[in-house]
Amino acid sequence: MTKANGKMSSGFFLFSPWMLLLLELSTVFSGSEAAHAVKRFTGLYTGPYFDPTTTTNITTQLGTHAYLPCKVKQLGNKSVSWIRKRDAHILTVDRYTFIADDRFQAFLVESTDTWTLQVKYVQARDAGQYECQVSTEPKMSHFITLNVVVPKIEILGESDMFVKMGSTVQLKCVITQSLEEPAYIFWYHDGDRVLKYDKNAIDIRLDREGTDTTVSTLIIFHTSSEDSGNYTCSPSNLDSASVLLHVLNGEHPAAMQRGKNSASPIPGWSHLSIGLGLAACTPPRFAITVALTLAIISEVLAC
Incomplete structure (x- = not known):
């Protein structure tokens, strides 16, 4: 075989060492890409x-x-x-x-x-x-x-609150299980919004406790009779809660709770009851006499 223009006479190419190296590298990279392609398409979904x-x-x-x-x-x-x-x-x-x-x-x-x-x-x-x-x-x-x-909302304490005139009262509105803090919480007194124009008279504080609890506190300083009435806590994204505040001027709270339907004793009724009780074990005339006598004595003493 003879060499002619870089070819062998038998028709085979004569590869130089550089050409062999490039061919080997090309084979390696081609194999890597093929393996990657196989891996990429393995388990591919054919639809949604x-x-x-x-x-x-x-x-x-x-x-x-x-x-x-x-x-x-x-x-x-x-x-x-x-x-x-x-x-x-x-x-x-x-x-x-x-x-x-x-x-x-x-x-x-x-x-x-x-x-x-x-x-x-x-x-x-x-x-x-x-x-x-x-x-x-x-x-x-x-x-x-x-x-x-569903968040829960309540004003702490009883639904009716009694305070002495001149004292300081705090109304706490607590919202629990609230994932999002309300954008605002308004307080209303007998339907009118409570505004903090005078911080010496009224203050409203808002606190976030933990991840799901918000507390709004309405503080009324030096309460007067005008402060009595219905107070409503109204968040931006929930139902409202209310409490009735009674500002007392020396009277006992029980006096505020007694309405027109409260039971009051009938004059002489207790003495009549005694007479009826005696009638069960004594002659009727004697029992009636005793009852009337006790009733008369009671009226005299009352005068």
């Missing part, structure tokens, strides 16, 4: 599937907005529906709403392939399971449970 990281529980507070996510990969031309499980009511199909309640709406976040069901101003009856359904054959479903937390 739910992202396994999608949550199955959502907890929200009464009166707020809830967002239920449903991540569907490789959806293609399939539809996504949201169904309320308790009554099998179809709420939405894609972006269309199929319920008269306009609190429900579905929208797609394309960057994350997430179909989200929005429930505005959540009510206690909204709690329960919701089904995210894909229109494959057979149908594919992902269930999410919506938990609704």
